[in-house]
Amino acid sequence: MATQAAFAVRFPQLARPSRGQGQPAPAPARVAVRGVGRAAAAAARGVRCRAGGLIEPDGGRLVELVAPEEGGRRAALRREAAALPHRVRLGRVDTEWLHVLSEGWASPLRGFMRETEFLQALHFNAVRGADGSLVNMSVPIVLALDDAQRRAIQASAATSVALVDAHDRPVAVLRDIEIYKHNKEERIARTWGTTARGLPYVEEAITNAGDWLIGGDLEVIEPIKYNDGLDQYRLSPAQLREEFARRNADAVFAFQLRNPVHNGHALLMTDTRRRLLEMGYKNPVLLLHPLGGFTKADDVPLSVRMKQHEKVLEEGVLNPESTVVAIFPSPMHYAGPTEVQWHAKARINAGANFYIVGRDPAGMGHPTEKRDLYDADHGKKVLSMAPGLERLNILPFKVAAYDTKHNKMNFFDPSRKEDFLFISGTKMRSLAKNRESPPDGFMCPGGWKVLVEYYDSLAPPEGSSKLREAVAA
């Protein structure tokens, strides 16, 4: 079998820009993005996305499911939704997925999954497109329904339902619906590779959800907004593509993170740009793309992370000329090798053709055993072999650590390993929690201050013995 060879072969692609991407991007043509089928009206809004030299979205065209502002479509849809007899209320995570679907991060999906899509995601981490080719899709994007709702909808033979927010306001219409069983045990086992209690996403969005799933085609009334002061960072894939084209990017490399950014990350991103320039790209642009949806309770909240990202750019740790900071609206599964594929696939739809992957991506500790849930190398391996991601260049994360000899973050050099200090996300949080300063050059001063202030707002500093434990850990 040549699978090992296939794995090794992925990275040499980097030796040279692929077909035409080495040339400066041509003046970006304005391309209308049109939907197909029933939701066409929602997507046919003319100029939204420029082609430039960017990677094609999955399925060939970017799905957009928000009704256009002009032409009265939103008002008509609002009236239609208000008149529908069945309303399904969206929880927090449901709304995040609706947001994800509405902007085409999950292209070519046009709504919450029907059973065939759900089964393909669970078994194959990929769904078959209209032309028979496989598109990566590793996590189920589904909407649960309880038994009473299921019976009521099926009794009325309804084909559409209204989706409403916490205040019962219509948000979208789901059409051509299909209702099928939500086998939670099977979904959890196949997505996480465990059924242990304590998986954050499971507890948030599955355990108490209904025993049925409803799929269909979505038409969303208006763009999803959170009004939390961060909406300006929530760029859609179409907006990101437009921005990359405006900057004449001939390569886009995406960096997903859910933790505060430090100088080790910055070193890696800067070094990646250098490598891409060496390969012949003229203008590689970084998509610095913190995840904005549901995260577990002990992760640093989005608002704090975004402030901290602003400082990193203000203080020149990253070059704003070649960096786009935006929020990825997806909720976090913490499903390791399964989820990292989703993180990568969604960024293709936003125009990224390079994806930086680190150690244990989307991983966490096992909820009931004293070990990591996933092998630290599996994410990278699975990502590089995943069906439907062949077009994406996977950039393995070089390990950065604090170099005590040069007092800065540096790539780990095994020949002088005694000089390096590893500061994990957990350790970083412990330091900030205890108002300890990290070593000089670990994080820019403004970014560190944001973190310390966050922990100040939570509780008084912890005792010094705990601090020592944390640093020793």
Added chain:
Amino acid sequence: MATQAAFAVRFPQLARPSRGQGQPAPAPARVAVRGVGRAAAAAARGVRCRAGGLIEPDGGRLVELVAPEEGGRRAALRREAAALPHRVRLGRVDTEWLHVLSEGWASPLRGFMRETEFLQALHFNAVRGADGSLVNMSVPIVLALDDAQRRAIQASAATSVALVDAHDRPVAVLRDIEIYKHNKEERIARTWGTTARGLPYVEEAITNAGDWLIGGDLEVIEPIKYNDGLDQYRLSPAQLREEFARRNADAVFAFQLRNPVHNGHALLMTDTRRRLLEMGYKNPVLLLHPLGGFTKADDVPLSVRMKQHEKVLEEGVLNPESTVVAIFPSPMHYAGPTEVQWHAKARINAGANFYIVGRDPAGMGHPTEKRDLYDADHGKKVLSMAPGLERLNILPFKVAAYDTKHNKMNFFDPSRKEDFLFISGTKMRSLAKNRESPPDGFMCPGGWKVLVEYYDSLAPPEGSSKLREAVAA
């Protein structure tokens, strides 16, 4: 998304024989099957398999890993194995997998899986071949190692190990070995979609297995034999292909079963042949292919099932002219939609281009809950969407039941459902166990006698109250 359409589109393939298969098969050319790489010597045995009009094996050529009889290769291999410092002892299920691998049922696999293959099987149910295309491979075919063995092998930096049987006799050499972690929880969750205790294969072959897996390229000393009086039924994929070519088959339809065969099955097989003839095939041949490896304790043993199959042919329930009965050497996972892909894929390698799939294939009751482990329709759906099985025509199983109006097995007619009696495998076993006669025409008399004799050999008849429960169930 067009996945629903893609699913619906599979069956219309049946409307007409595909490329050239409608024509009578040309006089079969004799084709040498050659291996590649290190085990080439094992496979380069010249004439073994005829091409005929048969479907190509996965990966383009049938893998065969048994050393050739001529040329002294077996003796040399036996000496080599005897001299190797590390020996891994094969359990019953390991030997069955070795058998499966050695004959190319799992083509293009050339040995127990290395980690990249294992991860692809778990996450994608498919592995990528040398040309980048996906080949279906839904169950891990792996060999476990305990920690002491792992340490000893790694300490010696050995690159080959001998595989030995229960009496320490060398059976094969595994070369270019790779040792990696056996995360049992993750393997079980991703393969079965549950981690509930009581899964038969897990208890037989995983729970007490080592925490490491060893993969590599196999070279097997001689064909695996069981000396149980049934070896003549254990035809390899190459032998089956030769047989189909000899019969000038222009279509081969496979029927997998692990239960006694009854007239409902026979009706289905006969009807399938009729449909294939109607489509224009001139000589469709049935591969009646009971599974011969590990099965759970309450399944009917292979020896009894084979005797019963013989009766079915002797009594003319199936036509021996257009039927090949052989044993499929794989062990049974009872992993439903995941496993049915393996059952189908292996039959492609044996030359089958049609696969009959029923309700809840490879399913069983949930080991700890009062429900079936899998949705009865998922197997058929997953199979028809599975990557790497696009070439296989999936024939959905029509439901047969006992027609009390015509006193025979018949296809279920929902317009007169009150006329039909469903006799499940469980019910059939209960009847036989209790020496009850089934309705006339349910099974041929000789076949029924074999079953009753088997239960006689186990224990005296059960009480009549139990019988009534069973029939009512």
